Structures are given as C-alpha cells and as structure tokens.
Amino acid sequence: MTAELLVIGAGLAGTEAAWQIASAGLSVRLVEMRPVRRSPAHHSAEFAELVCSNSFGALSADRAAGLLQEELRRLGSVVIRTADIHAVPAGGALAVDRGQYSAALTAMLEAHPLVSVERCEQLQLPEANQIAVLATGPLTSDALAADLRQFTGREDCHFFDAASPIVAGESIDLSRAFRASRYDKGDADYINCPMDREQFLAFREALLQAEQAELKDFDQASASFFEGCLPIEELARRGEDTMRYGPLKPIGLWDPRWGDVNDRDVRRANRAYAVVQLRQEDKGGRLWNLVGFQTNLKWGEQARVLRLIPGLENAEFVRFGVMHRNTFLESPQLLDATLQFRRRPTLLAAGQITGTEGYAAAVAGGWLAGTNAARLAMGQTPISLPPTTMAGALTHFIATAGCGESRSGKGRFQPMPPNFGLLPELAEPIRDKRRRYGAYRDRSLQDLEPFTLASCADTALQVA
Ligand SMILES: Cc1cc2nc3c(=O)[nH]c(=O)nc-3n(C[C@H](O)[C@H](O)[C@H](O)COP(=O)(O)OP(=O)(O)OC[C@H]3O[C@@H](n4cnc5c(N)ncnc54)[C@H](O)[C@@H]3O)c2cc1C
Missing domain, CATH: 2.40.30 (Elongation Factor Tu (Ef-tu); domain 3)
Incomplete structure (x- = not known):
C-alpha cells in the first residue's frame, strides 16, 4: 500500500473525507480539478462549494436534514462545524455565507500539514494498491467518468438524471x-x-x-x-x-x-x-x-x-422531480454500506456520485469514506453506521436499494435525500408525527453515541 491516501474531488464529500483522514494522523493528497478545469455548475475554485442554494436544510433535529446535521456535528464533521460558524439567519434552516464558509474550509485544508492539495483533473482511477476516496460528485469530468464506467463494467452510470x-x-x-x-x-x-x-x-x-x-x-x-x-x-x-x-x-x-x-x-x-x-x-x-x-x-x-x-x-x-446532468453509480450493485467498492475494497466512494442527494448527505458520505479509508490504512476494520441513524440509513439504502423482496425491482436506482422514511419503524408505533419524529431523533442520537467524538476516545473506533 502507498503511504499517502488519495481523495479525488474537493467538493462537500471530498473535503470532509480528506479532513477525517488527516485528523486520523495520516497524509492525504486532495486532487481538485478546479480552477484548472471548470465544472458546469461550480463558480469558484474553493472547496466544498455550495453550487446552488446556500442552505443545508432544516436545522431542527426532529427534521430529517436537521437530524443528519446533528449526527455530523457529533461525529466531528469539519464541514458542518464550519457551516455553523458561518451561519446566516434563515428561519429554521442552516444557511451559510457561502463565500466565507468555503474560503474557511479551503484555508483549513491548505494549511493542514498532512494535506497536500493538487489542482489537476484526475483522468483515471488509481491503482488497487492506493487507498482512495472517489468524491467527484454529479459532474464528474468526462475522462474519469469513462474510466469509472470501464471499472464498474456498467453503462448505466447515469449521465442525465430525470428523477x-x-x-x-x-x-x-x-x-x-x-x-x-x-x-x-x-x-x-x-x-x-x-x-x-x-x-x-x-x-x-x-x-x-x-x-x-x-x-x-x-x-x-x-x-x-x-x-x-x-x-x-x-x-x-x-x-x-x-x-x-x-x-x-x-x-x-x-x-x-x-x-x-x-x-x-x-x-x-x-x-x-x-x-x-x-x-x-x-x-x-x-x-x-x-x-x-x-x-x-x-x-x-x-x-x-x-x-x-x-x-x-x-x-x-x-x-x-429534478432534471440535470448527474453521474451516479449503480451503488446497490457496487458498494457496501462501508462505502467500499465490493470488487476493490481499497477504493471508496462518497457524496452524490454514490446516489445520495443533498449537501448534508454528501458530507455524511465523506465522513464515512474518510474514516474508513483511514481505518483501512491503519489495519482496522471499516465501519458502517447504524441504520437507525440518518447517515447510516442513507448508506444502507444506497448499498441495498432494490435488493429487498418487497420492492418491485422494476425502477431504476435513483438518488435519495435524507428522509424519515428510510429509518426502520419504531418498536412502538407513534401516530402523532411530531412525537414520532422526536422519537426517531432520540433513537438515532442514542445509537450514534459509540461513534461520536466524545465516545471515540474509549472505543475501538478511535482512528486518531
Ligand atoms: C446544478 C446543481 C444544483 C444543485 N443544487 C443543490 C441544492 O440547492 N441543495 C442541495 O442540497 N444539493 C444540490 N445539488 C446536489 C449537490 O451536487 C450535492 O448535494 C453536493 O454538491 C454533492 O457533493 P459532492 O461532494 O458529492 O460533489 P461536488 O460538491 O460536486 O464536488 C465534486 C468535486 O469534484 C471535482 N471533480 C470532478 N471531477 C474531477 C476530476 N476528474 N478530477 C478532480 N476533481 C474532479 C469537482 O470540481 C468538484 O469540486 C445540486 C447539484 C447540481 C448539479
């Protein structure tokens, strides 16, 4: 194995993944094609750019997006922490001053002694002896997308998304x-x-x-x-x-x-x-x-x-429904809930390219893929998050969607945003929606406890 880990793409997922790897005490090379090569949606050369809305969604943890943000806060996500610092008033949502927020994240990563930033287009997937996180998002460049298609053997790496x-x-x-x-x-x-x-x-x-x-x-x-x-x-x-x-x-x-x-x-x-x-x-x-x-x-x-x-x-x-160009993997056929490719466990994927949707979901994928890349490099077993948490529910969904006996299986795999419908039913059904969502939140945060920053010091999950 090569000593330095690789993260391809410094979007939301890649930024988080690189930070988690560096925080584990490992060297990481972060390859970002902007500004050398432009994406059709990004406007700047900064990391973790929010391409459209400046909102991560509802803030309250008894809403799906808010619960995911809270989980990420407890997991030590650098993207969410930076978003909190640069938040602007937005009713009940976590919205940010996008310029300040992206500039802060870029500066933090560029200044980190274990992170080396390379501004170039990655044209091919790395060799199998390289532990790497693929986080090139829905607008993955054409050359890399072509190589990815060859690697997965699938033509159905979608290039136009009409959901x-x-x-x-x-x-x-x-x-x-x-x-x-x-x-x-x-x-x-x-x-x-x-x-x-x-x-x-x-x-x-x-x-x-x-x-x-x-x-x-x-x-x-x-x-x-x-x-x-x-x-x-x-x-x-x-x-x-x-x-x-x-x-x-x-x-x-x-x-x-x-x-x-x-x-x-x-x-x-x-x-x-x-x-x-x-x-x-x-x-x-x-x-x-x-x-x-x-x-x-x-x-x-x-x-x-x-x-x-x-x-x-x-x-x-x-x-x-949305219509935009969107490269995403047929993840249920390709990925485990650890975000490792089944046929090459040293390669992990994160963010919208895995078929999750939305900013916070991309950050969650980045956290998990970065954490697992670091664990692999340190000879530890990769983790998956409990399906009762929003982050875990999303990753389990993309790894298994369409594989259940109750699903008709006739539909294409489509990107999925965080939502309470992904969580397993409560042991005791609650009719009242507010109370039910509150119960989902409580169960999630309790089940997440062993993985959180506060607990990591005492458990085998410690990566630093
Ligand atoms: C037009 C559009 C609007 C959207 N609006 C919203 C919204 O309002 N709210 C929301 O929650 N979600 C929105 N999304 C979804 C959004 O893309 C994701 O939520 C999020 O940006 C995905 O994060 P990511 O890290 O997976 O990808 P990105 O944030 O896109 O990051 C991928 C990075 O990889 C880089 N890259 C690509 N190919 C290469 C290569 N070959 N070599 C090196 N670097 C490469 C890109 O330049 C980019 O920086 C939108 C998506 C699109 C396309």
Missing part, C-alpha cells in the same frame, strides 16, 4: 387511491390514483401552465436523447391523450370498490379515464415515486400541480 418526485406513503389518501397491479398480475405492487375526464383535463391544463425551472443542464441536447425519459409536462404538451397512452394509461387498473369488473355495464360506467401510478421506493413501503413523472417544473409548482391528483391532495413530498 420523479417521491411522496411519503402515509400521506397518500387510500380512500381515493387503491392498490393494484395492471391486470392484477402478481402482487398489488402499485398505488393507483384514478382520474375522471374532467379531473384529467384540469390536471393537464395545470401542467401546461406551470412554471418550469431553468434547465440547469449543460448539454441540453441530451434532454432529447432520452426519449423514454421525457418530462411529464413535455408529454402533456405533445397532445391531449399522450399521457393517457403513456404513464397515465388507465387500462387494466380496477378498484374493487367500483363494482364487479366482469360486469360490462359496471366497467363502462366506472372505469377511470386516466390513472397515475406510484411505485414503492424503499423496502418498507414508506416512500412512493410517481411513475413516469420526471419533471422540470419548479418545486413549488410541482407541489401545487401534483396535489391536484386524486389521492395526493395532502401528499408530503420527500423529494421533488
């Missing part, structure tokens, strides 16, 4: 929606939201009128490349019936509450004009994605328009 929104299962109104598979084939795997003609036309009109987000993509031509992955608003635009012959096809879907499906008159009188289907996203069936609803509408517009769908009037959106 459908995900809603919390408990927020779907099953007095209006129903569970069934088309033609009752197999299990009743889908939740179906039926529309009559009037509802469908009103919905289509709302889609047509809704405001689009700026397509924050950089080779817009690729949007037309994926004809099978068109935004729902584009399908609506193509004709009054296009959606009804596509994702909103009603044929073969019947709610037993409508009467006897074998009675022709009953069938004629009651069949739906269009049906929106939701497919299970997680093993526990608590997250549901809207099938074929990849969209480029503004998030506020998505909430407004999609709540016109019968059964989704009170839908809680765990993730909104």
Whole structure:
C-alpha cells in the first residue's frame, strides 16, 4: 500500500473525507480539478462549494436534514462545524455565507500539514494498491467518468438524471387511491390514483401552465436523447391523450370498490379515464415515486400541480422531480454500506456520485469514506453506521436499494435525500408525527453515541 491516501474531488464529500483522514494522523493528497478545469455548475475554485442554494436544510433535529446535521456535528464533521460558524439567519434552516464558509474550509485544508492539495483533473482511477476516496460528485469530468464506467463494467452510470418526485406513503389518501397491479398480475405492487375526464383535463391544463425551472443542464441536447425519459409536462404538451397512452394509461387498473369488473355495464360506467401510478421506493413501503413523472417544473409548482391528483391532495413530498446532468453509480450493485467498492475494497466512494442527494448527505458520505479509508490504512476494520441513524440509513439504502423482496425491482436506482422514511419503524408505533419524529431523533442520537467524538476516545473506533 502507498503511504499517502488519495481523495479525488474537493467538493462537500471530498473535503470532509480528506479532513477525517488527516485528523486520523495520516497524509492525504486532495486532487481538485478546479480552477484548472471548470465544472458546469461550480463558480469558484474553493472547496466544498455550495453550487446552488446556500442552505443545508432544516436545522431542527426532529427534521430529517436537521437530524443528519446533528449526527455530523457529533461525529466531528469539519464541514458542518464550519457551516455553523458561518451561519446566516434563515428561519429554521442552516444557511451559510457561502463565500466565507468555503474560503474557511479551503484555508483549513491548505494549511493542514498532512494535506497536500493538487489542482489537476484526475483522468483515471488509481491503482488497487492506493487507498482512495472517489468524491467527484454529479459532474464528474468526462475522462474519469469513462474510466469509472470501464471499472464498474456498467453503462448505466447515469449521465442525465430525470428523477420523479417521491411522496411519503402515509400521506397518500387510500380512500381515493387503491392498490393494484395492471391486470392484477402478481402482487398489488402499485398505488393507483384514478382520474375522471374532467379531473384529467384540469390536471393537464395545470401542467401546461406551470412554471418550469431553468434547465440547469449543460448539454441540453441530451434532454432529447432520452426519449423514454421525457418530462411529464413535455408529454402533456405533445397532445391531449399522450399521457393517457403513456404513464397515465388507465387500462387494466380496477378498484374493487367500483363494482364487479366482469360486469360490462359496471366497467363502462366506472372505469377511470386516466390513472397515475406510484411505485414503492424503499423496502418498507414508506416512500412512493410517481411513475413516469420526471419533471422540470419548479418545486413549488410541482407541489401545487401534483396535489391536484386524486389521492395526493395532502401528499408530503420527500423529494421533488429534478432534471440535470448527474453521474451516479449503480451503488446497490457496487458498494457496501462501508462505502467500499465490493470488487476493490481499497477504493471508496462518497457524496452524490454514490446516489445520495443533498449537501448534508454528501458530507455524511465523506465522513464515512474518510474514516474508513483511514481505518483501512491503519489495519482496522471499516465501519458502517447504524441504520437507525440518518447517515447510516442513507448508506444502507444506497448499498441495498432494490435488493429487498418487497420492492418491485422494476425502477431504476435513483438518488435519495435524507428522509424519515428510510429509518426502520419504531418498536412502538407513534401516530402523532411530531412525537414520532422526536422519537426517531432520540433513537438515532442514542445509537450514534459509540461513534461520536466524545465516545471515540474509549472505543475501538478511535482512528486518531
Ligand atoms: C446544478 C446543481 C444544483 C444543485 N443544487 C443543490 C441544492 O440547492 N441543495 C442541495 O442540497 N444539493 C444540490 N445539488 C446536489 C449537490 O451536487 C450535492 O448535494 C453536493 O454538491 C454533492 O457533493 P459532492 O461532494 O458529492 O460533489 P461536488 O460538491 O460536486 O464536488 C465534486 C468535486 O469534484 C471535482 N471533480 C470532478 N471531477 C474531477 C476530476 N476528474 N478530477 C478532480 N476533481 C474532479 C469537482 O470540481 C468538484 O469540486 C445540486 C447539484 C447540481 C448539479
């Protein structure tokens, strides 16, 4: 093994990973291509740049993003600590002065005696004798992405991401929606939201009128490349019936509450004009994605328009649809929950390239990959975090998504932000949402205790 560890990419994940390695007393080379080579989204040459919003999300630990931040604080994350120092007033969110925050992190890493910073594009993955963390994010440069495709043997390292929104299962109104598979084939795997003609036309009109987000993509031509992955608003635009012959096809879907499906008159009188289907996203069936609803509408517009769908009037959106270029790994096939590649344990991956989504999630991946890279170098066993913690739930999700028996397995692996639907159920179910989220928080922080800075000194987890 080479003595110096390598981190590729000084984004949110790479910055955290390099810091954890150096904090463990090991030398690390941090390779960042900016400013030598520009990314289409980054604006500066600083580390851990926030490419869009300046917010890490809700601050309160009884919210999913807030819980993840609190876990990271307790784990000794340098990114979150620096964000706290440079926080600006933002209601209940952790938002930062992005310039000061990035400059501070860059200065800290550049000044660290164990960190050497190299400004160049990494064109290939390192050799197997190099312990390395790959943290090149959703905009991984083309050359490295090509090498990565060769290494993983997978063409489905996605290069254009069109993700459908995900809603919390408990927020779907099953007095209006129903569970069934088309033609009752197999299990009743889908939740179906039926529309009559009037509802469908009103919905289509709302889609047509809704405001689009700026397509924050950089080779817009690729949007037309994926004809099978068109935004729902584009399908609506193509004709009054296009959606009804596509994702909103009603044929073969019947709610037993409508009467006897074998009675022709009953069938004629009651069949739906269009049906929106939701497919299970997680093993526990608590997250549901809207099938074929990849969209480029503004998030506020998505909430407004999609709540016109019968059964989704009170839908809680765990993730909104997005369209942007996004390189991410088919992690369930490739990574363990330690973030090591199964076929090369000396190579770890972190951040959005692993299929987590959002700033704090990228930091969490960086913490774990950096910690495990250091542990490997010191001959210690890599760790995974408890799935009852938000950081652990995310890493377990990306390592196992789609492998459970309850998931239909028909959907592509899609990036996942922190959310409570990823956590295992509580031993005693709590109906009240505020109390339930509070219980998730308490369980998480308790289970995280052996891994926190305060405990590390006394445990085998100590890396320094
Ligand atoms: C346009 C856009 C907007 C977004 N907006 C938000 C938002 O508002 N809120 C949110 O929570 N999340 C947002 N995200 C998601 C966001 O990318 C992630 O949350 C986060 O930045 C990912 O962190 P990361 O460390 O994985 O990647 P990044 O932060 O992108 O860091 C990767 C780093 O690797 C470098 N790099 C790439 N290839 C190479 C190479 N070959 N050699 C050397 N260096 C390389 C890049 O220059 C970059 O510095 C957005 C993503 C995009 C693309």
